[in-house]
Amino acid sequence: MTDSLLHYCQTLRSDTFVHGFLPEWIQVRGPVIELTLPFYAETEARKLIATDDFLNAYTWHIHGKVEALPRKTDAKAVSSRNIIAVTSGKGGVGKSSVTVSLALALQASGARVGILDADIFGPSIPTMLGNKQAKPEFTEDKKMLPIERFGLQVNSLGYLTDEEDATVWRGPMASRALEQLCFDTRWHNLDYLLIDMPPGTGDIQLTLAQKLPVTGAVIVTTPQEVALADAQKGIAMFRKVGVPVFGLVENMSYYSCGACQHKDYIFGRDGGKNLAERHSIPLLGEWPLVTDMREHLDAGTPLVQSSPEHPVSQEIITTAERMAANAWQLSSPNAPND
Numbered sequence: 277m278t279d280s281l282l283h284y285c286q287t288l289r290s291d292t293f294v295h296g297f298l299p300e301w302i303q304v305r306g307p308v309i310e311l312t313l314p315f316y317a318e319t320e321a322r323k324l325i326a327t328d329d330f331l332n333a334y335t336w337h338i339h340g341k342v343e344a345l346p347r348k349t350d351a352k353a354v355s356s357r358n359i360i361a362v363t364s365g366k367g368g369v370g371k372s373s374v375t376v377s378l379a380l381a382l383q384a385s386g387a388r389v390g391i392l393d394a395d396i397f398g399p400s401i402p403t404m405l406g407n408k409q410a411k412p413e414f415t416e417d418k419k420m421l422p423i424e425r426f427g428l429q430v431n432s433l434g435y436l437t438d439e440e441d442a443t444v445w446r447g448p449m450a451s452r453a454l455e456q457l458c459f460d461t462r463w464h465n466l467d468y469l470l471i472d473m474p475p476g477t478g479d480i481q482l483t484l485a486q487k488l489p490v491t492g493a494v495i496v497t498t499p500q501e502v503a504l505a506d507a508q509k510g511i512a513m514f515r516k517v518g519v520p521v522f523g524l525v526e527n528m529s530y531y532s533c534g535a536c537q538h539k540d541y542i543f544g545r546d547g548g549k550n551l552a553e554r555h556s557i558p559l560l561g562e563w564p565l566v567t568d569m570r571e572h573l574d575a576g577t578p579l580v581q582s583s584p585e586h587p588v589s590q591e592i593i594t595t596a597e598r599m600a601a602n603a604w605q606l607s608s609p610n611a612p613n614d
């Protein structure tokens with residue numbers, strides 16, 4: 277019975293679980309199944325189980341134990357099992373909003389998460405987290421302690437400098453400061469450190485992609501042609517330096533009217549989907565342009581944290597769990613490779 281159940285679990289299919297539930301994740305104890313995933317994706321796992329009457333008859337206990345995925349650059353100094361660069365070719369597409377939202381969603385799923393705000397051109401993470409006035413403390417050996425906010429560990433140039441100072445920084449100085457921010461912050465036992473990269477694909481971004489010990493990258497775009505062209509450059513840049521791209525998030529996919537729920541595709545339609553298909557990377561999510569999202573970010577209380585039941589928060593949690601699962605499927609030596 278157990279063998280056929282394990283085999284059956286392996287035949288399940290969804291965008292998140294493209295290889296089903298693997299036998300080594302499962303322990304059957306009578307009517308209870310203990311499922312331990314190498315990433316956190318309880319919401320997506322429960323959705324999949326709910327589609328199947330046979331599996332639904334069991335009681336499922338779902339856990340996560342995040343695997344440290346391989347990376348090109350050694351990073352013993354950074355205490356995070358995985359480091360993910362969130363990037364966009366074009367400015368203003370919502371990269372920082374996506375970073376904050378994904379971080380909170382990964383955390384809501386059970387992971388320990390940090391954010392490194394490396395956007396020197398406008399570090400907006402402190403505003404979005406509502407703690408602009410915070411200052412990191414220093415240890416005796418001159419390391420910075422990350423700032424705790426909503427359970428996240430965070431550091432940003434925005435906590436350390438005036439906005440005016442940051443804007444005059446030049447390439448080498450900026451990349452040195454960012455490396456320092458990454459390596460000299462005492463991150464504590466993270467599953468994922470998300471890096472909000474500076475927008476663009478110039479020298480600073482290339483240097484960071486090479487020097488920071490990233491596990492992979494997530495690309496943010498809108499469906500608009502100009503944004504897609506720049507997103508494509510971002511994909512090419514990471515591929516050139518041998519960093520895997522874990523997927524694409526299309527932000528501002530359509531405007532969703534708060535009053536009548538009408539969808540207006542103001543930046544065009546299916547641009548992200550087509551780009552993802554062309555480059556054989558997964559489209560992790562298509563997030564609407566909604567007033568609630570903007571208002572909550574401006575107020576420093578992001579939607580996922582303040583209203584986790586909001587339909588857009590649910591969409592964001594799905595995206596985060598897909599990203600975590602896809603990162604594992606792409607990079608883990610333990611993942612099936614068909």
Ligand SMILES: Nc1ncnc2c1ncn2[C@@H]1O[C@H](COP(=O)(O)OP(=O)(O)OP(=O)(O)O)[C@@H](O)[C@H]1O
Nearest residue numbers: 367368369370371372373475564565566569570573
């Ligand atoms: N899905 C969304 N719905 C509504 N507003 C959004 C959405 N995504 C982002 N915004 C808003 O758009 C603005 C720009 O977003 P954000 O700062 O995240 O962009 P960015 O790509 O990081 O910008 P930059 O290139 O300057 O770093 C913010 O005011 C944010 O609140």
